[in-house]
Amino acid sequence: MNPVPPRLSCPLPIMDHDRVQLAHGSGGLLSAQLIDRLFLPRFANPILNRLEDQATLELPAGRVAMSTDTFVVDPIFFPGGSIGDLAVNGTVNDVAMSGAPPLYLAAAFVLEEGLPMADLHRVLVAMEEAARVAGVVVVTGDTKVVPRGACDKIFITTTGIGVVPEGVTISAASLRPGDAIILSGTLADHGMAILTTRQGLSFHSRIQSDTAALYGLVAAMLAVCPTIHALRDPTRGGAATTLNEFVRSSRVGIELEEGRITVRPEVQGACEVLGIDPLFVANEGKLIAAVPGEAAAGVLAAMRNHPQGREAAIIGRVTAQHPGLVVLRTALGAERIVEMPVAEQLPRIC
Amino acid sequence: MRFVDEYRDPELARRLLAEIRATVTRPWTIMEICGGQTHAIMKHGLDQLLPPEIELVHGPGCPVCVTPLEKIDRAIAIAGRPAVIFTSFGDMLRVPGSCQDLFMVRAAGGDVRMVYSPLEAVKLARQYPECEVVFFAVGFETTAPGNALAIRQAAREGLANFSALASHVLVAPAMRYLLSQPTNRVQGFLAAGHVCTVMGLEEYEPLAAEFKVPMVVTGFEPVDILEGILLTVRQLEKGEHRVENQYGRSVQPRGNPAARQVIDEVFEVADRGWRGIGIIPASGLAIRARYASHDAEKKFAVTAITATEPTGCVSGRILQGLTKPPACPAFGRACSPAHPLGATMVSSEGACAAYYRYQRRAVLS
Numbered sequence: 001m002n003p004v005p006p007r008l009s010c011p012l013p014i015m016d017h018d019r020v021q022l023a024h025g026s027g028g029l030l031s032a033q034l035i036d037r038l039f040l041p042r043f044a045n046p047i048l049n050r051l052e053d054q055a056t057l058e059l060p061a062g063r064v065a066m067s068t069d070t071f072v073v074d075p076i077f078f079p080g081g082s083i084g085d086l087a088v089n090g091t092v093n094d095v096a097m098s099g100a101p102p103l104y105l106a107a108a109f110v111l112e113e114g115l116p117m118a119d120l121h122r123v124l125v126a127m128e129e130a131a132r133v134a135g136v137v138v139v140t141g142d143t144k145v146v147p148r149g150a151c152d153k154i155f156i157t158t159t160g161i162g163v164v165p166e167g168v169t170i171s172a173a174s175l176r177p178g179d180a181i182i183l184s185g186t187l188a189d190h191g192m193a194i195l196t197t198r199q200g201l202s203f204h205s206r207i208q209s210d211t212a213a214l215y216g217l218v219a220a221m222l223a224v225c226p227t228i229h230a231l232r233d234p235t236r237g238g239a240a241t242t243l244n245e246f247v248r249s250s251r252v253g254i255e256l257e258e259g260r261i262t263v264r265p266e267v268q269g270a271c272e273v274l275g276i277d278p279l280f281v282a283n284e285g286k287l288i289a290a291v292p293g294e295a296a297a298g299v300l301a302a303m304r305n306h307p308q309g310r311e312a313a314i315i316g317r318v319t320a321q322h323p324g325l326v327v328l329r330t331a332l333g334a335e336r337i338v339e340m341p342v343a344e345q346l347p348r349i350c
Numbered sequence: 351m352r353f354v355d356e357y358r359d360p361e362l363a364r365r366l367l368a369e370i371r372a373t374v375t376r377p378w379t380i381m382e383i384c385g386g387q388t389h390a391i392m393k394h395g396l397d398q399l400l401p402p403e404i405e406l407v408h409g410p411g412c413p414v415c416v417t418p419l420e421k422i423d424r425a426i427a428i429a430g431r432p433a434v435i436f437t438s439f440g441d442m443l444r445v446p447g448s449c450q451d452l453f454m455v456r457a458a459g460g461d462v463r464m465v466y467s468p469l470e471a472v473k474l475a476r477q478y479p480e481c482e483v484v485f486f487a488v489g490f491e492t493t494a495p496g497n498a499l500a501i502r503q504a505a506r507e508g509l510a511n512f513s514a515l516a517s518h519v520l521v522a523p524a525m526r527y528l529l530s531q532p533t534n535r536v537q538g539f540l541a542a543g544h545v546c547t548v549m550g551l552e553e554y555e556p557l558a559a560e561f562k563v564p565m566v567v568t569g570f571e572p573v574d575i576l577e578g579i580l581l582t583v584r585q586l587e588k589g590e591h592r593v594e595n596q597y598g599r600s601v602q603p604r605g606n607p608a609a610r611q612v613i614d615e616v617f618e619v620a621d622r623g624w625r626g627i628g629i630i631p632a633s634g635l636a637i638r639a640r641y642a643s644h645d646a647e648k649k650f651a652v653t654a655i656t657a658t659e660p661t662g663c664v665s666g667r668i669l670q671g672l673t674k675p676p677a678c679p680a681f682g683r684a685c686s687p688a689h690p691l692g693a694t695m696v697s698s699e700g701a702c703a704a705y706y707r708y709q710r711r712a713v714l715s
Contacts (some may be wrong), residue, residue: 199466201466274466327710327711330394331358332395332396332399332572334366334394334399335393335711337709337711340704342687
């Protein structure tokens with residue numbers, strides 16, 4: 001059973017077709033009907049409502065942060081969210097990792113002919129709610145329909161922009177020896193929610209995606225430490241990839257403590273069954289920060305006071321030793337490398 | 351997490367390590383048979399914590415690693431045909447054959463799908479009667495019951511479009527082969543707990559007696575492995591050579607009779623080639639004549655495809671415990687998981703891949 005949509009007060013408007021037709025992407029009458037009845041009611045705002053070929057925006061002074069991402073997740077609905085949540089949260093989080101509050105989003109949709117209107121509506125409702133929570137407005141967009149089989153149900157590309165506050169310069173190249181590495185919560189929830197849903201594996205308690213917008217947490221961190229060195233949300237490739245990107249960009253090493261990294265028991269169970277390392281699994285509502293050592297305690301306290309950072313922990317530190325390598329001290333006191341994944345993790349035979 | 355955390359308990363591990371240190375008086379070479387154990391040893395860094403007298407060498411128990419090149423080439427040949435749905439466990443898809451892997455077949459238009467159970471492949475055969483559905487039945491005695499069950503199920507349902515490309519290997523004959531070599535260095539074995547869960551302990555008694563080596567059936571968590579090592583060292587120090595069961599929570603002396611029965615119904619013992627080693631007599635499972643119509647090698651007439659292992663890779667010696675990955679000049683340089691030169695680097699459970707993944711810092715520095 002799929003989770004219920006977050007708002008029950010917006011039923012699917014009456015449409016002439018219960019499935020997306022090629023003509024819905026033709027630019028003609030059906031296209032206009034789709035936009036008017038399905039898209040505009042969800043994202044209505046003064047900029048979008050002008051329906052110009054472009055959005056014209058007033059931005060505060062400062063450096064503009066911009067990020068774009070395409071979402072192709074299968075299944076499009078999963079425990080804890082949908083492709084609509086990801087399309088908003090994924091992009092606003094990439095903007096937020098610069099320290100900028102996300103302001104505006106552009107959204108482009110590729111729809112597969114035959115997609116049920118009810119599914120499209122449900123995705124749009126999820127996007128509306130996610131945008132509301134993240135505090136962004138969708139100011140421009142596009143919709144295309146491709147023949148059945150030319151894409152898988154729905155692909156969404158979103159582009160977000162925000163303005164970086166003065167004095168904030170966050171970069172993966174800014175880690176310094178002595179920095180603390182802070183992880184905002186548990187690992188691998190999103191990736192394992194997708195994998196177990198896709199495979200129809202059921203566990204005692206259902207694994208939920210952690211998809212969430214993270215700017216609120218970032219703002220709470222910046223309020224106590226405007227000189228955060230690096231921030232990244234460990235999505236595809238997981239925490240291992242983010243940490244390896246840090247050490248490569250900054251030419252430093254990172255030492256992790258295995259015992260400080262937390263994984264929910266049901267997620268750990270699914271990882272054990274499938275032979276997958278949670279360090280390599282995608283997250284959609286977590287961040288990893290490198291902060292100056294002396295500021296670590298304050299940042300950690302601020303994070304734990306925020307709903308998205310209750311389980312935050314200092315999981316390691318930056319060192320001048322072994323530049324380019326992430327080394328993990330195991331619970332038993334030995335050391336091992338945490339490598340950059342070669343490719344997609346594949347379940348083992350035995 | 352229950353049933354995992356207690357076997358990763360650092361305090362218990364420290365106590366076992368202290369006991370191993372107190373027991374050992376001279377050098378011993380112990381082989382862990384299973385790739386899953388090698389992986390756990392490297393992942394948890396157990397080799398770094400053991401006293402220097404104990405050398406762990408890594409056995410041939412990685413089914414992906416020992417699958418012969420020609421078997422992979424046959425899989426690739428079948429998977430590339432039209433109207434074939436080729437299914438496999440995930441980690442076989444990346445293993446290079448002579449010139450490509452199954453991912454490349456998929457990119458070129460082949461219908462290659464990853465499944466988590468052979469019964470999923472049977473389901474596909476039911477769902478797509480117009481297609482030939484082939485399952486790459488790879489593994490040791492651990493996956494053999496499930497794979498046998500799938501073949502039997504397809505036969506019972508009359509699914510003529512289901513077949514299996516069988517590449518099953520058996521552990522005990524490989525241990526006999528290793529012990530029979532004049533170059534053998536192994537003085538004690540950690541036998542593979544999961545294999546024994548299916549097969550029981552019977553096959554090991556004659557091996558332990560004939561070759562005078564202790565054999566301790568061992569699990570896969572750090573505490574299991576350390577306890578297995580402790581039991582082996584105790585026997586070695588006392589000059590004993592018995593079969594002992596560390597993995598009692600899973601392994602019964604007679605194994606799993608129902609699983610053994612279905613293996614025996616569908617498969618028969620046959621000579622088998624091991625990548626990097628060569629043919630070991632009576633070390634594999636072939637599909638019985640009764641189920642020949644579900645044997646993909648016969649159905650697609652691919653037995654003529656043969657391949658020669660490239661020279662210059664020491665994986666055969668590594669699989670026999672004669673050398674270790676750090677001793678190979680190509681390790682981490684010409685050979686890495688992204689560009690594997692041989693069997694033990696291709697699978698995440700191969701010894702070279704485990705060293706590369708977790709311990710290459712110590713090796714390369």
